[in-house]
Amino acid sequence: MPPKLCALCSKERAILRRPKTGQQICKDCFFYVFETEVHNTITEAKLFKPGDRVAIGASGGKDSTVLAYVMKTLNDRYKYGLELFLLSIDEGITGYRDDSLETVKRNQQQYNLPLKILSYHELYGWTMDRIVEKIGRKNNCTFCGVFRRQALDRGAASLNVDHIVTGHNADDIAETVLMNIMRGDIARLGRCTLICTQGEDTIRRSKPFKYAYEKEIVMYAYFKKLDYFSTECIYSPDAYRGHARMFLKDLEAARPSAIIDIIHSGEAFEVKEEVKQAAKAQRKTLFLSRPTALAKGILERCKRCGYISSNDLCKACVLLEGLERGMPNMSIKEKERSRLEVGYGPSDMRTIPKFELPPVLADAASPQPKGLREN
Template sequence: MLCEKCNEKNVCMMRPSNKEKLCKECFIESFEEDVHDTILKKRMFEDNDKICIAVSGGKDSSVLAHVLVNLKKKYNYKWELFLLAIDEGIKGYRDDSLKVVYKLEKLYNLPLKILKFENLFSYTMDDVVKFIGKKNNCTVCGVFRRQSFEKGALLFNATKLVTGHNADDLAETILMNMCRGDIDKLAKNINDMSNAGHMNKKYNCAGDSQNGIKNLENIQNSPEQVRQKNYKNCENIDDNNDNNHNNDNYDDIILNDIMSERLDEKCSCINNNLDNDRGKKDEEIQKYEQNYEEKYNNSNNNNDNDNNNSNGNSFFLPRLKPLMWCYEKEIVLYAFHLKLDYFSTECTYSPNSFRGNLRCFIKDIELINAQFILNIIHSAEFFYFNSINQKRLNICIKCGAYTSNKICKACLIIDGLNNYTDNSFLYSNKKKAKKKISIHFDNKKVEG
């Protein structure tokens, strides 16, 4: 049977997405064009964007890096591409997958940074599992990884962060949030894409610099100067790794300085107007946060008219998913035909996760009809954020990371591990009452 596209070469596969029967060359070209269409339709990137690619050595991130490099060459885009990997400290797993990451660095000649949980949070995942067991370790790993990606993107002064999540991953996440009754996260997973179009150029500036990370190349502060900053009426940065700061670990110094600038600006604003009445502190913090948010929102008003759907958190770095409509099966075939190197071993701790059960379910329904996976994702697009109830993005008073609460989840976890008694600290930010879902049936409203 000949390829339906070129009518010259033999068919090698039938695409699950559109049932097209294609040869190897036509499939590779069609796959890349589909990713390109997703980028254009979602307006993910702009010219001169600094794109940080989250890589793990697995098939998804390896394919994503290859596709973006090819698209940049093919269409002469002026993107700057960087590779960012996270070492969670899982012996026998991450140390092997990082070997593939080093190969990607050499193959594409892209800058690479590897951040370690041990350096950022003082704990490896192996250490965490010794405390909490294997039941909730994926929750901790996810929190630490997300914050690590933000910090790594700061080091690159990136404007966009891209991950290799595919259609199967998104369907799993949507079903997982439906099972938990988490409607806000259900909507966020899909509608997060709207952040891409209105990315604020001042994201990494901590307040007043317009050139990304403030004087990144000229930071001369010694480790001692960074650690000796005083923040009155605010908690100091938790620095458990003072002895580890040296010239070989300069990235940690830069990160501390960036987070310090965020805290310094926030605290100085509070201190200038704060009287002895401690009861007024929260009011002053709230005023500052409103001014801070308005300041960045106003800077975005000069953007294109198409970017008016801002969610208010304009200084938050968008995490984008160019492979969001690509089936896992197609990603594997793309890597196979191009002979891309990737690490295929599953994480040591993932078989115990709830997501694993949903992954099996997704594979079962894919056998019936692969379109079911995309239908699940499309269904979630009908869930939208309630902007009135949406939380404001704050700055963590302990580490300077962005969070919707006063203290970020990562700091709460670290405090819980430092003073470990039980696993209750993992649920400290959970809502006590579940939201009721209204269901309309035969013109009658029923509370679910």
């Protein structure tokens, strides 16, 4: 079989077929179109403005490693004027996160970006290894998810950053669309395709790889010889997501555009008003930006640690109290949880340090004119 020529430059030998378009292109054209598409995603969504301080959520895995490299490249090439940081969370999982953090530390050198590592141990007094020792492998992902989200925000706040970018790619988003459909989670279905969201806080999170295929991210890392770490978390992988993922990969093999098509479906979904109202009653906060929700009094601050919360205590404080009291499962059940929230824990109990918004956001947290940065 004679080598095929690049469909774009017609000069060099094609080295890959783009899943999105079916085009066969050469290495240099691939780098160029991949980077340019991410740039277009960023500019069309107006994600940044000059002078922004932005943290890249870095796990040492393929997506965040490529994201750090591409963000740095685009920031230099197109003069975004961003101040970039690497932000890593150390969950305390021996044989997994300790190794991947070594990768992030090398990335810090290679890309010359400041790195902040925040550990569950210093923040909560518990590593995931110890949590799993205590509670087993059944609900450990609940703890890890709640703790990571808050840790990222606290890390961002300590860097005085109000914007975190993450490596979520098109495949991840398509998976999430499928999962939300299968679970009938209308509120999350609407949110999961947004390129920029605000979590339980006022810190923005964006996904510059929203339209980047996993295959191309891995190919990019391979041809650029980027240094990344790849091991599955040793504790209980998300089985439900695993099924969605395999289903998606099978669909992609039959028709590569399936991934972008599913994202489009998620965006185009029209939800009947009465369904929306019902969902809204359940999760009213999901439809509002956090500053708006704070101003309206729907969201308040955790009475113990000051983190943004819709209840007296934030989820992390509830989970931590369960751990500290030796009743970790109590904090997972809704019914029992209300009991926890009434009585504040024993005075000698470990609590999470006080949460302070990053100075750049200090003004945004006070009540502000409606409509500002409404999602």
